[in-house]
Amino acid sequence: MIELKDVSKTFTLHNQNSAVIEVINDVSLSVAKGECVALTGASGAGKSTLMRMIYGNYMTQAGEILIGNVDLVQAEPRDIIALRRDVLGYVSQFLRVVPRVPTLDVVAEPLRSVGVSSAEAEARAKELLSQLNIPERLWSLSPTTFSGGEQQRVNIARGFAHAYPAMLLDEPTASLDAANREVVLSLIEQAKVRGAAIIGIFHDEAARDRVCDREIDVSRFTPVAA
């Protein structure tokens, strides 16, 4: 479902003496349906960079990134937009929303945009918000004023609203208490059962051992200083 072939990435900082930083070199990996793969490696090894490349958020200089049959490296913006709407989900560490939009709408939006009726989308959003222990009195408020942990749970609810066939999870259990961590892990397990291909970054080792089938150490793709 997710396949990377000889993928490389460099950053060129034109305004800082045109410094060229090689971040990732020649990555090849593949993730099958129903499989969860963890990216590991020390901080700065390029885990998040690689994940952002797979989402099309960072430009990839060489290689192919195939999600289903779309190559993200070559795809037009509108193909990537369609891919992100229908196929590829991403739970980042930060919630980014239009101010003033109620939490319930924030969570239901991914479903509405794939054509699910408002009523059905809201029902699913409510179900996820209650599972993740967001009190009902907050649903009609914008999440911009919520605490960090609450924002993260809203972000997870939003990320799991639509049943994406491929998912990227950036530290989904960070800063969650035990009960909510358990909910997130079971959401991940359910996603695997329905056949989602998942790539995740987990600093929480117990969580990683429980949901991930394999680990890939990203530091082996980090170029050696020339």
Added chain:
Amino acid sequence: MTPLLSVNGITKTYGTHIGCADVSFDLYPGEVMGIVGESGSGKSTLLNCMAGHLVPDAGEVVFDTRADGPKDTVTMSEPERRMLSRTDWAFVHQHARDGLRMGVSAGGNVGERLMAVGERNYGDIRDKATDWLERVEISSDRVDDRPTTFSGGMQQRLQIARNLVTGPRLVFMDEPTGGLDVSVQARLLDLLRGLVRDMGLSAIIVTHDLAVVRLLADRLMVMKSGRVVEAGLTDQVLDDPQHVYSQLLVSSVLQV
């Protein structure tokens, strides 16, 4: 799929000075594209060339018309272009007073667009106008007030209602949130995003506010000295800019 708007090699010069040079892109139905760049980079010139307010020196602006399919709006007849700008196009000016008739009531401002496309029943026009005022969060008891009595944010929302009442397919926006304070901006952004999603609008938004494009635009073009220096997915251009000028632009934003 046929692009809704296909811009090919648009060039406009003011004497020896370049307004915009050789700009080309395709916009598909439902897409929102942002154009950013510093003052004088040619954003507004480009927008005005596309919307038929300026005649470009070269290039074509092909719009997928309802009746005849793709047609170059630069070479089409004046009445034809005027009809397009009343029906399928909308233009939201930075200064609401450029897009409103300040001596006419709020309801009249919205109703006028409807009359321009042939609506004649007073009751229907008033109902539609009131409905649209409510959609942009202007209370219906202000329908008979003139926009001169409205705040800047309300004038901007009224301008949006006036523009969208005829159900256009493409909206041009020139700094729609410029000059408004941030709480009003947030409200307007929320409104615009809802309208774009619910009506399936395509939009081209010129702004120098990168936060606005991040929230509203799917795609982004960065302009510098009249030329497009970088184009792509909005979050990709903002998070991993490739061109020297885009990098400067993104790194110059003050963190709040």
